[in-house]
Amino acid sequence: MIQKKICMLGAFAVGKTSLVGRFVRSIFSDKYQTTVGVKIDKKIVSVGDEQVNMMLWDLHGEDEFQKVRMSYLRGASGYLLVADGTRKDTLDIALSLHETIQESVGTIPCILVVNKSDLSDDWEIEKSELDDLATNHWEIIYSSAKSGEGVEEAFQSLARQVV
Amino acid sequence: MSLPEQLLAYTQTAFVDPRHPAYLLMNDEGSLLEWGGELSHYSLSSLAQNEPVSAQLPFLEGLLPAETIPLELPSVEVAAGVYADLHILTGDRGDWILPLDATEAVHEQQKIQQKLNEINLRKTNNQSGTSSPTEIPWHAVFPTLNIAAMVRVDEHEFNLLSAPPSWLIKLWPEAVSLRERIRPGDVFSFLEYFLIEAETFWESSSSGQLGSGFWTEADQHGHEYQLEATATAVDDTKLLLISFPEQVFHDQQEILQKSREISLTHERTLQEIQKKDVLLHCIVHDLKSPLSTMKGVLDLLAAGIIKPERMESMIASGQQQADRQLGMIQDILTAFAAEMGALDSHSVRRVDAPDVVRCARSVADGLEPAYSRRNIRLVVGSRTEDAADWPVVGEESRLERIFTNLLENALRHTAEGTAVTIDFSRKNGTILTTIEDEGPGIPEGLVDRLFEKFSQGEQGGSTGLGLYFCRITVERWGGAIGAQNRDEGGARFWFDLPEPAN
Numbered sequence: 001m002i003q004k005k006i007c008m009l010g011a012f013a014v015g016k017t018s019l020v021g022r023f024v025r026s027i028f029s030d031k032y033q034t035t036v037g038v039k040i041d042k043k044i045v046s047v048g049d050e051q052v053n054m055m056l057w058d059l060h061g062e063d064e065f066q067k068v069r070m071s072y073l074r075g076a077s078g079y080l081l082v083a084d085g086t087r088k089d090t091l092d093i094a095l096s097l098h099e100t101i102q103e104s105v106g107t108i109p110c111i112l113v114v115n116k117s118d119l120s121d122d123w124e125i126e127k128s129e130l131d132d133l134a135t136n137h138w139e140i141i142y143s144s145a146k147s148g149e150g151v152e153e154a155f156q157s158l159a160r161q162v163v
Numbered sequence: 164m165s166l167p168e169q170l171l172a173y174t175q176t177a178f179v180d181p182r183h184p185a186y187l188l189m190n191d192e193g194s195l196l197e198w199g200g201e202l203s204h205y206s207l208s209s210l211a212q213n214e215p216v217s218a219q220l221p222f223l224e225g226l227l228p229a230e231t232i233p234l235e236l237p238s239v240e241v242a243a244g245v246y247a248d249l250h251i252l253t254g255d256r257g258d259w260i261l262p263l264d265a266t267e268a269v270h271e272q273q274k275i276q277q278k279l280n281e282i283n284l285r286k287t288n289n290q291s292g293t294s295s296p297t298e299i300p301w302h303a304v305f306p307t308l309n310i311a312a313m314v315r316v317d318e319h320e321f322n323l324l325s326a327p328p329s330w331l332i333k334l335w336p337e338a339v340s341l342r343e344r345i346r347p348g349d350v351f352s353f354l355e356y357f358l359i360e361a362e363t364f365w366e367s368s369s370s371g372q373l374g375s376g377f378w379t380e381a382d383q384h385g386h387e388y389q390l391e392a393t394a395t396a397v398d399d400t401k402l403l404l405i406s407f408p409e410q411v412f413h414d415q416q417e418i419l420q421k422s423r424e425i426s427l428t429h430e431r432t433l434q435e436i437q438k439k440d441v442l443l444h445c446i447v448h449d450l451k452s453p454l455s456t457m458k459g460v461l462d463l464l465a466a467g468i469i470k471p472e473r474m475e476s477m478i479a480s481g482q483q484q485a486d487r488q489l490g491m492i493q494d495i496l497t498a499f500a501a502e503m504g505a506l507d508s509h510s511v512r513r514v515d516a517p518d519v520v521r522c523a524r525s526v527a528d529g530l531e532p533a534y535s536r537r538n539i540r541l542v543v544g545s546r547t548e549d550a551a552d553w554p555v556v557g558e559e560s561r562l563e564r565i566f567t568n569l570l571e572n573a574l575r576h577t578a579e580g581t582a583v584t585i586d587f588s589r590k591n592g593t594i595l596t597t598i599e600d601e602g603p604g605i606p607e608g609l610v611d612r613l614f615e616k617f618s619q620g621e622q623g624g625s626t627g628l629g630l631y632f633c634r635i636t637v638e639r640w641g642g643a644i645g646a647q648n649r650d651e652g653g654a655r656f657w658f659d660l661p662e663p664a665n
Binding site for chain 1: 352353356357359360376377378379389391412415416419420422423424426427430434608611612
């Protein structure tokens with residue numbers, strides 16, 4: 001079986017841990033609990049005829065208190081950049097992280113996941129901004145760890161890219 | 164679990180044979196029955212059958228009979244300079260004693276202890292100029308600190324320096340028996356990557372330390388352990404220390420959690436303030452429009468240039484705009500008054516309770532001219548018995564305010580030549596009031612936030628506080644309020660209120 005390391009990256013409280021929880025254990029909790037350090041989960045997915053063991057590295061959120069160590073990305077085959085659709089600055093942080101990763105790790109497959117699509121009333125990130133990114137070859141998936149929308153799609157799509 | 168013979172043979176050759184396995188069997192009286200294996204390695208050559216074991220094996224003195232079996236006695240000096248891990252287990256014919264050589268591991272441990280003692284001595288000498296270092300049993304110190312200490316013997320291979328801490332056994336049960344040449348990176352995915360970094364660190368630096376940061380592992384029951392690894396070196400000895408600083412982790416998490424919650428609240432407050440600024444701007448703009456009309460009317464009157472035949476309509480227009488502005492200001496005042504808790508008094512007694520049908524009729528009568536001007540019929544209680552009482556929990560003037568807000572809202576949004584219908588029904592001790600119009604309905608996306616503070620439709624022209632006032636007032640009286648689009652077109656607003664007790 002192929003094993004692939006996938007990293008979850010983004011600002012704090014965007015829903016990285018919730019996305020992994022939804023994908024691996026089909027659970028969701030509204031209660032926010034900040035991640036300290038790294039937590040690794042595994043899930044086997046099928047990509048065509050291949051079975052892929054996805055090692056999901058859920059990294060703590062980036063902010064002034066905790067900076068993501070680029071060494072955590074060593075050996076990663078791809079990463080999900082997660083932003084919170086109701087907080088505009090989380091997209092800026094995601095894009096800034098992407099730049100840092102490209103400089104230190106190089107170009108590897110990644111997907112921009114705009115989470116919390118269930119909170120559309122509070123949406124802050126402009127659709128036009130995401131449309132611009134999409135035209136610049138970004139793969140963007142709207143997700144909700146709460147409802148499950150787009151979660152499977154995001155991980156499966158990245159799995160296809162890294163195999 | 165039984166291993167295939169080939170693997171058993173390999174295990175024997177690779178792991179057991181290098182440790183010079185031997186055995187001794189003693190009966191219940193502690194006499195030696197049988198022996199074999201590489202006993203000469205342990206200098207045990209002249210043994211006598213049926214003689215007491217303790218007399219022949221001095222290193223067992225005081226340990227037999229063992230209180231609990233099986234028993235593991237690590238790093239016992241069985242002969243001069245020869246150490247063994249002794250395993251004592253029960254068989255059909257008596258107790259087996261199985262020595263496995265541990266000389267190399269003990270020497271490693273001694274070397275490290277020696278180095279640490281030297282450092283300690285140097286430190287002590289530097290500080291006080293005295294000598295005679297204290298002998299510190301490092302193999303006992305690490306478990307006390309809840310640290311799994313390992314010395315690097317090869318790339319990614321380590322020997323455990325001391326008994327593994329309990330948390331390590333829960334995460335990695337095999338760690339108890341595999342003390343030498345263990346590969347923690349094979350068990351903990353996180354370490355697999357950290358050790359790559361550590362190898363670089365050990366190659367390039369002989370001092371300092373490299374920390375991994377926290378990572379989380381779960382045991383087979385799902386219990387999580389937050390661990391931290393440190394690579395360091397003492398002279399030429401490369402050490403890997405893995406700790407489980409539970410309290411430090413929880414303290415750090417608590418601080419981060421709180422700081423981030425504060426940060427999120429701050430962000431949301433800023434968003435609310437921005438939203439409020441925009442809405443206040445809209446309200447001021449809406450208040451300005453009728454004022455402009457009124458000023459225009461007054462200017463014309465002052466200039467005396469209005470023709471007599473237009474005088475009446477001009478004044479009516481000014482009055483209408485004044486009423487509109489007054490209504491808006493009233494909305495603002497009542498909403499804020501309700502928020503401040505100034506509207507607490509209301510009746511829950513039947514004798515003082517307002518009659519919801521009478522209130523509706525009274526408000527409808529007052530609004531009739533406005534409805535007529537736009538050719539909209541206002542029908543109140545077409546299916547309601549006039550003679551019956553319709554008392555509800557509440558207070559009359561505020562109930563009238565609720566009707567005023569709902570009916571003005573209907574008037575604003577329904578088309579000319581249509582009808583607005585108010586009806587009432589009783590169910591389970593509550594009275595339900597419905598107000599249905601034949602307008603375009605409520606825009607999608609607005610239904611859920613219609614009763615929120617400052618919620619405005621696309622047309623604007625209101626403060627966004629009228630329906631908010633209705634909701635908080637109805638809810639305060641123990642009722643509920645809502646709105647939805649009707650299948651046949653138009654919108655239905657409703658609220659229910661409890662009937663007061665007799």
